[in-house]
Amino acid sequence: MSKLRSVYVCADCGSEASKWSGQCGDCGAWNTMAEMQREPAVTGKGARARPGGYAGQAATVTALRDVQIDAQERRTQTGLSELDRVLGGGLVDGSVVLIGGDPGIGKSTILLQTLTHLAATQTALYVTGEESLAQVALRARRLELPVEHLRLMAETSVERILATAQIEQPKIMVIDSIQTLYTEALNSAPGGVSQIRESAALLTRYAKQSGCALFLVGHVTKDGTLAGPRVLEHMVDCVLYFEGEADSRFRLIRAAKNRFGAVNELGVFAMTDRGLREVSNPSAIFLSRYDQPIPGSVVMVTREGTRPLLVEVQALVDDAFSNPRRVAVGLDQNRLAMLLAVLHRHGGIASVGQDVFVNVVGGVKVLETGSDLAVVLAVTSSLRGQPLDSDLVVFGEIGLSGEIRPVPNGQERLREAAKHGFKRAIVPRGNVPKQGIDGMQVIGVGRLAEAIEAL
Known part of the structure; x- marks a missing residue:
């Protein structure tokens, strides 16, 4: 050897x-x-050379037309519709899901809730490497979860975990966390790059061969990225990020990678004394109702995956004491600087010598360009000190020449806004519906100056 x-x-x-x-x-x-x-x-005499000088046994090659696949992917409902949404409709048999987030954000809580629900109908195994069995049981009782069918194991050796899994034959298994595991084939300490990579490779191979759906809990660095080698994210089928502000009870789950569904879905949860509860209407929690309209606030309709979401965009423009600052929270800061330049050139509104702060309420990160019009109108409202109507909603992309470009799924966005009681909408001319929206006045604009005039 x-x-x-x-x-x-x-x-x-x-x-x-x-x-x-x-x-x-x-x-x-x-x-x-x-x-x-x-x-x-192995080289030299120890290697068996095949014709042509290559060592090793030839693998089997199959034509693509001969590959047998199921008519429909077998998905298991986790009991949390928001988690199913992010996973693409449910948990696929044999898939490997990596979920990461800040300490105390709720990773172990949501997985314990999921496994106690699934254990009632199929075999589930929860492997903990960070907590004792008593700590896991105490959390389950505090959350009033059913504890009759879930199997627990406290172990950090990958070889022992796989040997136990061969006996238990679980359909769903949770590893909490991958940074605590080690394989006996390596001498390095747990949590190292080589240990994480080899441990994840062994677990992934087992999941693919046995059809067991596997959840891996991962730590994150101070930058918010998953700790360990980058190849870890390439090994797994789905990468989920658990987000949330320290002073807020709401939690967001995003999919950074998903081989079985879309990656732009968003799951919203609320942390309660009975664990995480899904929020079926996220727009209601991200909107703030004021007694009277205030300057610098406007509501926009963004789109997260397959559903529209109403969020409030706030802007504050004030005199700068030194160098003017441009700060964006929940938006791209470079795009904010670009929009201010477009507002000056094509809208005639200058913010030179003033600080500009833009914030998306609720901790939501808006990544699409449909927020451009809302940012520009919020800055204009704050700069002039004129509040916008509380029943107004806007969305649209702004080009460098001052044109207002349409965004996808405009009619669905307008219907979502009308459902929440909004009466007016300023949208790109290309997003104006032909038949109109009941109870809503839709104003289509083609240039930035037209949008400002429509206010």
């Missing part, structure tokens, strides 16, 4: 070196070299 040798692999670029160094020689990143045990390739 050949002896294992140690190599050092960069966590950022994947380059290898024979000895450790503080800086990667290829990409220049610091403190990214981690040890990994590798078996040297």
Whole structure:
């Protein structure tokens, strides 16, 4: 048996070196070299050469037309419709889902709720490496979850976990967390790059071979990205991020990668004393009703996945004491600077020498360009000190030449706004419905100056 040798692999670029160094020689990143045990390739007499000089056994090749697939993906409902939405309609058999988030955000809570629900109809196994069995049981009783059928195990060795899974044959399994696991084939400490990669590879291979749906809990760095090697996100089928403000009880789940559904879906939950509860109407929690209209506030209709979402955009324009600042929370800061330049050039409204702060209420991150018109009108309202009507809703993309471009699914956005009682809408001319919306006056604009005039 050949002896294992140690190599050092960069966590950022994947380059290898024979000895450790503080800086990667290829990409220049610091403190990214981690040890990994590798078996040297067999050469010479130990390798059985095949015709042509290649060693190894040939694999089976199948024509694409001969591959047998199910007519419909088998999906299991998790009991939380918001989580099913983010997963693409449910949990697919044999899939591997990686969920990450800040400490205390609710990762273990939502997975414990999901497994206790699924354990009533199929075998489920919860593997904890960070907590004791008593701690998990105490949380389940505090949340008043059914505890009769769920199986628990406190273990950090991948080999022991897989050996137990072969006996238990679970249909759903949770690993909490992947940073605490280790494989006996490596000598490095748990949480290292090589340990995370090899442990995830073994668990993923088991999930694909057995058809067991697997949840992996991952830690995040101070930058908000998943800790460990980047290849970890490539191994799994779905990557979910758990988001939420420290002073808010609402939690958001986004899919950064999903092989079985869309990646732009958003799940909204509320943290209560009985665990996480799904919010069926997120627009109601992101809208603030004031006694009277205030300057710098406007409601826009964004789109998260398959549903429209109403959010409030606030702007504050004030005199700058030194260098003017442009701060955007929940929006792209570079796009804010671009919109201010367009507002000056094509709208005749200058913000030179003034601080501009823009915020999306509720901690929502709006990534689409349909928020351009709402940002510009909120800045104009704050700059002039003139409040906008409380029953007004806007959306639209703004080009560099001052044109208002249409956005996808405009009619669905207008219907969502009308359902919440909005009476007027300023939208791109291309999004004006032909038959109109009952109870709503829709104003179509083609240029930025027309939108400002329509106010």
